[in-house]
Amino acid sequence: MGVAIVTGGSRGLGFETARALVAEGHKVVLVAKDPARLKESAAKLNCDYRAVDLGDLETAQNVFSEILETFGTPQIVVLAHGVMSEKMSKTLKTTLEEWRRVVAINLDSIFVALNILGAKMADARDGRVIIYSACLGRMSGPGNAGGLAPYRISKAGVNALVRNLAHETGHGQRGFLVDAICPNHTRTDMGGPDAPLSVEEGADTAIWLATRTFDPAVDKTGFLWEERRIIEW
Secondary structure: OOEEEEEOOOOHHHHHHHHHHHHOOOEEEEEEOOHHHHHHHHHHHOOEEEEOOOOOHHHHHHHHHHHHHHHOOOOEEEEOOOOOOOOOOOOOOOOHHHHHHHHHHHHHHHHHHHHHHHHHHHHHOOEEEEEEOOHHHOOOOOOOOOOOHHHHHHHHHHHHHHHHHHHHOOOOOOOEEEEEEOOOOEOOOOOOOOOOEOHHHHHHHHHHHHHOOOOOOOOOOOOEEEOOEEOOO
16 A cells, blocks of 8 residues: 545545555555644544644645655545635625635645646556545536636536546546545534534545545546546536
8 A cells, every 4th residue: 555645634524534544454644724623633543643724825835845755655645724714705795815815825836736746646657546525616517607607606616627638648647646525514514413424424535535446448537526426517
């Protein structure tokens, strides 16, 4: 088993994903913002960790580069970090500060991680990237517009990034896979205690994508997934 990097790994969906990858035998490195909580979570899983505010893009670049130098090219990268925008953040009501905060964390930092870690994985022709996106970032289907503008638009950007990167890297033909998932409404700090799904249920598709057997002749990558199925973006 190889190295797996999990952002947002100190809690919720990220922690559950990391826990499953540790159980599979991977050497996991957790990345998250809160140093105290991250240290505690890493101790529970007996794995390495790096604390960084991923909204600080230059610092994030440095941390991902240091991880690459220290641990080598990862086989799995799960990007599970993210923030929700303010409840009333409609496009014409959102402040520049709020827009930049959400887009920096939800989209720009994804680019930074892929630009550094994903590039080496693609060169090695061996790697899987799974990004926690959201059904609220869909361009079609139910509930695809209205309110929470920075959040929706940042997640739509993630979905577009995944589609484009998969095209650039041969749709899995060269050994590099990249996918986004919609975990649905899950009982996390963001989802709240009354959400219908447990973290185990919310993380299931990400764990499956990270560990599935992939045959480029029949299997697919570069999509938004929900409950192990491709959904129209």
